[in-house]
Amino acid sequence: xxxxxxxxxxxxxxxxxxxxxxxxxxxxxxxxxxxxxxxxxxxxxxxxxxxxxxxxxxxxxxxxxxxxxxxxxxxxxxxxxxxxxxxxxxxxxxxxxxxxxxxxxxxxxxxxxxxxxxxxxxxxxxxxxxxxxxxxxxxxxxxxxxxxxxxxxxxxxxxxxxxxxxxxxxxxxxxxxxxxxxxxxxxxxxxxxxxxxxxxxxxxxxxxxxxxxxxxxxxxxxxxxxxxxxxxxxxxxxxxxxxxxxxxxxxxxxxxxxxxxxxxxxxxxxxxxxxxxxxxxxxxxxxxxxxxxxxxxxxxxxxxxxxxxxxxxxxxxxxxxxxxxxxxxxxxxxxxxxxxxxxxxxxxxxxxxxxxxxxxxxxxxxxxxxxxxxxxxxxxxxxxxxxxxxxxxxxxxxxxxxxxxxxxxxxxxxxxxxxxxxxxxxxxxxxxxxxxxxxxxxxxxxxxxxxxxxxxxxxxxxxxxxxxxxxxxxxxxxxxxxxxxxxxxxxxxxxxxxxxxxxxxxxxxxxxxxxxxxxxxxxxxxxxxxxxxxxxxxxxxxxxxxxxxxxxxxxxxxxxxxxxxxxxxxxx
Numbered sequence: 001x002x003x004x005x006x007x008x009x010x011x012x013x014x015x016x017x018x019x020x021x022x023x024x025x026x027x028x029x030x031x032x033x034x035x036x037x038x039x040x041x042x043x044x045x046x047x048x049x050x051x052x053x054x055x056x057x058x059x060x061x062x063x064x065x066x067x068x069x070x071x072x073x074x075x076x077x078x079x080x081x082x083x084x085x086x087x088x089x090x091x092x093x094x095x096x097x098x099x100x101x102x103x104x105x106x107x108x109x110x111x112x113x114x115x116x117x118x119x120x121x122x123x124x125x126x127x128x129x130x131x132x133x134x135x136x137x138x139x140x141x142x143x144x145x146x147x148x149x150x151x152x153x154x155x156x157x158x159x160x161x162x163x164x165x166x167x168x169x170x171x172x173x174x175x176x177x178x179x180x181x182x183x184x185x186x187x188x189x190x191x192x193x194x195x196x197x198x199x200x201x202x203x204x205x206x207x208x209x210x211x212x213x214x215x216x217x218x219x220x221x222x223x224x225x226x227x228x229x230x231x232x233x234x235x236x237x238x239x240x241x242x243x244x245x246x247x248x249x250x251x252x253x254x255x256x257x258x259x260x261x262x263x264x265x266x267x268x269x270x271x272x273x274x275x276x277x278x279x280x281x282x283x284x285x286x287x288x289x290x291x292x293x294x295x296x297x298x299x300x301x302x303x304x305x306x307x308x309x310x311x312x313x314x315x316x317x318x319x320x321x322x323x324x325x326x327x328x329x330x331x332x333x334x335x336x337x338x339x340x341x342x343x344x345x346x347x348x349x350x351x352x353x354x355x356x357x358x359x360x361x362x363x364x365x366x367x368x369x370x371x372x373x374x375x376x377x378x379x380x381x382x383x384x385x386x387x388x389x390x391x392x393x394x395x396x397x398x399x400x401x402x403x404x405x406x407x408x409x410x411x412x413x414x415x416x417x418x419x420x421x422x423x424x425x426x427x428x429x430x431x432x433x434x435x436x437x438x439x440x441x442x443x444x445x446x447x448x449x450x451x452x453x454x455x456x457x458x459x460x461x462x463x464x465x466x467x468x469x470x471x472x473x474x475x476x477x478x479x480x481x482x483x484x485x486x487x488x489x490x491x492x493x494x495x496x497x498x499x500x501x502x503x504x505x506x507x508x509x510x511x512x513x514x515x516x517x518x519x520x521x522x523x524x525x526x527x528x529x530x531x532x533x534x535x536x537x538x539x540x541x542x543x544x545x546x547x548x549x550x551x552x553x554x555x556x557x558x559x560x561x562x563x564x565x566x567x568x569x570x571x572x
Contacts, residue, residue, distance in 0.1 A: 008037040008046055013126060015053060017283065024061045028054065044079050048088040051076035056095035059102070069099060087126070090119035094128065097135060102145045110139045127188050127282045134183060174204060177301050181278065184297065185261070185290055188280035191215070192265075193224045194305065195274050202228060202275065222246065223262040224275040231272060236260040237285045261286040265298045267306055274305065326373075333376045335383065345518055346466055351375035352514045353462035353503075354455075360502045370423060371455040374430035378459055381410030381432075393472075408435050409444045430455035434463050439493045457496040461487065461503050464494070469563070470518065480563055484540040504537040511536060512562045519565045527558060534559075 011034035018027030035050035055072035058065040073095055080088035097112035113135050120129040138146075174192050182190040193202040193215075202224050203216040219225050223234055223244065239245045239257040250257055259281045265274040276294055278286070333347045354375045358368045382390060385407050389400045396404065412432035418424060433447060433456030440448030442460075452460075465487065468478045484504065491497035509531035512523055523531075539559050542552040 004037060004041055005043065005046070008034045008041075008043075009126075011037070012046070012049060012053070015057075016126065019053070019057060019060070024057050028057045028061075031057070044083045045085040045088050048076045048079035048083060048085070049091045051079070052088075052091040052095040056098055059099050063102065066099070066103075073099075086119045086123045090116050090123070090128065093119065094132065094135075098145075101135070101139065104145075106139060110136065113139065124188075127280075129182075133179070173305065177297075177305075181276065181294070181297055184293060185278050185286070186282040187261075187278045187286075188282065189278070191224075191277045192301070192305075193228075193275045193277065195219060195228055195272060223260065224277050227262050227264045227275050228272050231264055231266075233263040233291060234260065235286050235291060236262075259285050261290060261294060263291070263294050263298065265302050265305070267302045273302060329373055329376050332380050346470065347376055347379055349466045349470070349514055349517060350378065350459065350462045352517065353465060353511075354458050356506050356510050356514075357458050357461065357499060357503050360506055361499075366423075367455070370426050371430060371458060374427045374455055375459055375462065377415065377427065378411065378431045378434045378463065379407060380414055381407035381412070383414070384410040405435070405443050408432050412444075426453070426455075429453050430459065432456075434459035436460065437494045438496055442494075452496075457499055461495050461499050465503070469515070471565070477563070480536075480560065481540055481543045484536055488540075504540070505535045507532050508534050508536060508539060508559055512559070515562055515565070521562075521565070523562065527562075530555065530558060 011030050015027045015030040015034065018024070018030060031050050031053045035047060035054070038046040038050060051072050055069040055076065058072070059069035073092060076088070076095070077092050080092055093112045093116035097109050097116060100106075100112060101109035113132055116132045117129070117136065120132050174194075178190040178192050181192075182188070191204050193204045195201075196203055196216075196219075200219045201216050202219050202222075203214060217225070220229055223236075226232070226244070227234060234244075236242050236245065237259060239260055240247060245257070245260075247257075257279055259279070261276070261278045261281075263276045264272045265276060267273050276298065278290075278294065281290070351372055354371055355368065358371055363371075382404075385404055389396065389403050392400065409432070412428060415424070415428035415431060418428075430453045432444070433453050436442035436445065436447045436452045436456060437460075438449055438452070438457070440446050447456075465483065468483050468486065469480070471477050487495065487500050487504065491500045509523065509528045512531060516523060534555055539556055542548045542556050545552070548556075
């Protein structure tokens with residue numbers, strides 16, 4: 001049975017070669033012979049494949065056969081669905097794609113080839129993925145339908161150069177190089193290995209036709225290791241008859257290696273930085289022309305790979321610098337907590353409230369990061385405030401209040417002395433504008449409305465909310481309904497109303513989590529589920545509603561339980 005199927009499969013492959021060479025008569029005869037074999041063996045999968053190819057050939061021979069070709073393809077599709085076979089569906093999509101491409105139904109053709117690509121990525125028994133990808137590129141480039149579509153080596157080289165030129169992500173680059181090389185070489189698989197000199201290993205995150213997981217092995221092992229070590233290229237015509245080949249990998253994966261071309265990748269200094277490993281030429285063996293093409297591909301690839309590796313190193317350096325910067329910022333913020341025990345933790349809570357607002361507004365990650373840093377640093381200027389004022393537990397005198405207002409300008413003066421990138425300038429501007437008011441009556445620059453940085457307007461809401469919801473030695477927390485009333489009443493004068501509106505619609509479980517950072521208590525899971533359904537505005541409305549239901553009163557009571565900072569035994 002297997003030998004019969006193999007014979008029929010070989011006829012399908014021969015038919016495809018004939019079709020590629022526009023020898024439609026021979027191709028049709030070959031596929032009819034294959035169909036007869038599969039009919040006798042009642043193989044629905046392969047009968048469906050044969051019907052797809054016959055329909056396509058009939059149309060390509062004479063486009064007046066359009067309707068009869070579609071009828072054959074309809075039967076093919078029906079059988080493919082019954083069999084549930086990916087390869088049969090792939091052939092149907094390719095055939096429909098070619099017919100529609102020739103008919104200039106471009107959008108429909110592209111859809112069929114995209115479907116074929118999806119099937120081919122899962123299973124590619126007849127090595128058709130390269131054909132499919134070439135078709136997609138032809139359509140997307142606005143080219144006319146044509147046969148044959150074998151890639152010209154020069155065209156392939158230019159295409160690879162264009163594809164990898166702008167890529168900086170090393171994993172994506174390896175994938176693109178491997179895929180384009182596979183198509184250009186008309187091979188079944190291609191893997192691009194890079195040399196890790198530090199660990200003396202070869203590695204790749206891409207092995208086409210296999211799971212996309214990192215491969216790593218000693219740099220002196222395998223054929224790739226051999227070419228990296230010696231600088232020689234290897235062109236194997238029959239792997240199993242070559243003493244250097246290790247068949248154990250094939251046994252583990254179920255794959256059968258037939259032909260192989262393995263070649264080192266060298267940089268401009270002729271240093272070996274990796275290796276190509278290309279497996280199983282689609283038709284025949286790898287030739288001298290293939291070797292020359294791979295050398296040329298390697299020239300383009302090596303530059304892109306070195307640039308990508310340099311970019312990766314720069315990213316790692318940036319991460320280290322970012323961690324150092326964040327540590328520096330957190331240390332500055334901690335220095336304020338150390339001096340001002342009364343408001344310890346204030347900057348962190350302002351940051352957390354600000355992040356809730358940012359998330360609710362759906363701002364981008366970069367803006368979020370800038371506002372987060374500004375919130376952490378917004379009170380750094382208190383370093384310059386006298387201890388007698390900063391740590392005073394009672395009400396400030398007018399003179400003392402004026403002195404403490406100076407912390408905003410001191411914040412600006414401190415931050416502007418730090419190396420000023422454009423991003424950090426924004427952090428500085430946001431941080432020193434948290435006491436500006438929307439009507440222009442704030443300090444220290446008396447900015448008004450949209451003159452105030454957007455991040456500063458967010459910090460203003462967070463800063464006031466935390467200040468009047470936090471316990472001090474000289475006063476208790478303000479009742480939450482009074483707090484919300486202040487935010488509402490001062491919208492449009494002190495605050496940007498649109499930001500207050502968003503803040504009051506944040507679910508109360510998120511607000512409570514910030515409260516609890518002050519006393520390190522936990523939010524019960526069952527309470528999370530309840531509080532998640534209600535907002536600060538709901539708490540305000542339920543509290544002020546004389547006709548509030550018992551359930552609504554219970555919600556307010558639960559929120560106030562956490563707001564008061566109660567522990568599980570009920571003590572404050």
